[in-house]
Structure formats: C-alpha cells, structure tokens
Amino acid sequence: MSVLLKTKEQFQQNIITTFETYAEAPVSQAVRRVVLVTGGTGGIGSAICKKMAQQGHIVATTYRNEEKAFAWAEEMKKQGFTFHLYKCDVASFEDSQKMVKAVVQDLGPLQILVNNAGITRDSTLRKMTIDQWRDVISSDLDSVFNVTRSAIDYMLETGFGRIINISSINGQKGQFGQSNYAAAKAGMHGFTKALAQEVAKKGITVNTVSPGYIETDMIGAVPENIRNNIVAQIPVGRFGKPEDVAHVVSFLISEESGFITGANIASNGGHFME
Numbered sequence: 527m528s529v530l531l532k533t534k535e536q537f538q539q540n541i542i543t544t545f546e547t548y549a550e551a552p553v554s555q556a557v558r559r560v561v562l563v564t565g566g567t568g569g570i571g572s573a574i575c576k577k578m579a580q581q582g583h584i585v586a587t588t589y590r591n592e593e594k595a596f597a598w599a600e601e602m603k604k605q606g607f608t609f610h611l612y613k614c615d616v617a618s619f620e621d622s623q624k625m626v627k628a629v630v631q632d633l634g635p636l637q638i639l640v641n642n643a644g645i646t647r648d649s650t651l652r653k654m655t656i657d658q659w660r661d662v663i664s665s666d667l668d669s670v671f672n673v674t675r676s677a678i679d680y681m682l683e684t685g686f687g688r689i690i691n692i693s694s695i696n697g698q699k700g701q702f703g704q705s706n707y708a709a710a711k712a713g714m715h716g717f718t719k720a721l722a723q724e725v726a727k728k729g730i731t732v733n734t735v736s737p738g739y740i741e742t743d744m745i746g747a748v749p750e751n752i753r754n755n756i757v758a759q760i761p762v763g764r765f766g767k768p769e770d771v772a773h774v775v776s777f778l779i780s781e782e783s784g785f786i787t788g789a790n791i792a793s794n795g796g797h798f799m800e
C-alpha cells in the first residue's frame with residue numbers, strides 16, 4: 527500500500543485542494559464509478575464514503591473546515607481508504623460549480639451524487655434570527671440545487687446517474703425548534719420528486735433518504751436522560767448507526783435500483799411511519 531499525502535501547509539494553501547490517499551479497498555461491484563459525497567467529513571458522510579469505496583467506487587468529498595478535514599483524511603488513511611477531498615462551500619453556487627468541474631477533470635465523469643452536507647441552527651420561530659434561517663436554507667437546501675445543477679449535465683452525457691438527497695425524519699414530521707431545518711429538509715424531497723420526473727428517461731434516478739436519530743457526535747453530546755427519552759420513542763429500541771444510512775445509499779446507487787426513483791426511504795427504526 528502506498529500513501530501520497532500532502533503536508534498540512536500544502537493543504538491549507540490551495541483554494542480547491544485535492545487531497546489524495548492511495549490504498550487498497552476490497553472491490554465488490556463490477557462497475558467502478560465516480561461518486562461525490564458532500565460533507566463526507568461528518569458522521570454520516572464518513573460512513574457513506576467508506577461504503578462507496580468498499581464497493582470499489584472512486585470517491586470525492588467536500589469540506590469547509592480544514593483542520594477537521596486534515597484530521598479526517600489522516601484517520602481514513604490509517605483505515606486504508608482512498609478519498610479525494612475538495613474544499614467547497616456548497617451554499618455557494620460558484621464554489622459548487624468549480625468543485626464539480628474539478629472532480630470531473632481529476633477523476634472522470636461524475637455519475638453518483640450524494641447531497642449529504644447539512645447543518646442545524648435550532649431555535650423556536652419567535653427567537654429565530656434571519657441568519658439562522660438563511661444559514662440552514664442555504665447549506666441544506668440551496669446546496670442541493672447548487673451541486674446537482676453543476677453535476678446534472680455530466681450524468682446526462684453518460685446516460686447514467688444516481689442522485690441521493692439526505693433529508694431527515696424532521697423534514698417529514700416537523701420538530702419543535704427546527705422550522706428552518708424542517709423546511710429545508712422537506713423542500714429537499716420536493717426537489718427529488720420534480721427532478722426525478724425530468725430525468726427518468728435518461729437513466730438517472732433521484733431519491734431521498736430520511737434518517738431518524740443517528741448515533742453521531744451530535745447525539746453523543748445530548749444528556750443521557752434526554753437520549754433515553756428519545757430511544758423510548760424508537761420502536762427498534764436504539765439509535766441508528768451511520769452505517770444504517772450508508773446501507774440505504776448503497777442499495778439506491780446500484781444498477782438494480784434503476785426502477786426506484788422519486789422515493790423517500792426512511793431509515794429511522796420505525797420512529798415515524800408514513
């Protein structure tokens with residue numbers, strides 16, 4: 527196994543930085559495709575990136591926080607994964623266009639896109655600032671337009687595409703203190719359904735995955751009594767794992783899933799059923 531890793535200084539100097547590690551991942555899928563996962567350095571994104579790499583795909587991901595991305599890349603390298611990192615604020619259309627162009631130039635035709643990047647800025651509506659509203663709408667919903675709009679022509683050119691939008695249980699049922707987040711996440715599925723119809727005859731599927739409460743750092747920071755209250759509402763009796771979400775993504779990107787489009791697949795342990 528050979529490893530080619532930029533220094534921290536090199537990493538910080540570039541505007542769009544390609545960060546490469548080379549390792550051997552087990553290949554289990556015949557067709558090797560270029561996959562872009564936004565927000566891969568987070569809890570769920572990491573599991574999706576790993577799953578895609580384990581299936582033999584070439585995986586690109588984005589980040590904003592350089593320190594975090596550097597540490598993440600080091601950790602992934604230790605675990606033997608090959609990822610290509612691009613600095614990009616997906617809330618910016620210009621940044622997203624540049625990033626997608628760089629991915630295609632570096633890695634080849636982009637055929638699988640997982641819109642996973644997202645943030646929360648919780649507050650009841652009466653206390654919510656316009657910045658809290660705009661930050662969530664731009665990082666969680668505008669980003670889906672920004673990156674998908676930048677990528678769609680490449681998928682159309684090759685006649686194959688898989689677009690997965692990572693929404694949330696709270697986009698389906700709403701949640702106290704999350705009018706911004708619930709609006710963005712519900713809007714994401716409206717986008718899914720409209721685009722699915724536009725590209726259905728072109729070999730491209732568009733689907734939403736709506737995770738329930740997933741055991742990430744965010745959930746880990748919640749006090750134990752509140753965690754216990756949440757778990758009591760989940761019929762399977764546990765929080766989800768990032769791998770539970772990655773599994774659904776891996777199912778949706780497969781060749782065999784070409785008949786599934788415009789769907790919203792919940793991975794929530796039965797916490798909310800439609």
Ligand SMILES: NC(=O)c1ccc[n+]([C@@H]2O[C@H](COP(=O)([O-])OP(=O)(O)OC[C@H]3O[C@@H](n4cnc5c(N)ncnc54)[C@H](OP(=O)(O)O)[C@@H]3O)[C@@H](O)[C@H]2O)c1
Nearest residue numbers: 565567568569570590591615616617642643644694737740
């Ligand atoms: N965790 C849960 O229980 C849960 C449940 C339902 C849905 N979800 C959804 O699943 C997705 C991943 O969640 P997570 O828990 O893994 O979150 P996380 O650990 O906080 O990771 C979020 C990722 O998104 C990136 N990101 C956020 N805004 C960005 C922007 N404007 N431009 C570029 N990158 C940006 C972050 O990068 P930087 O740190 O570099 O900014 C980070 O890599 C989110 O869309 C979230 O809403 C999560």
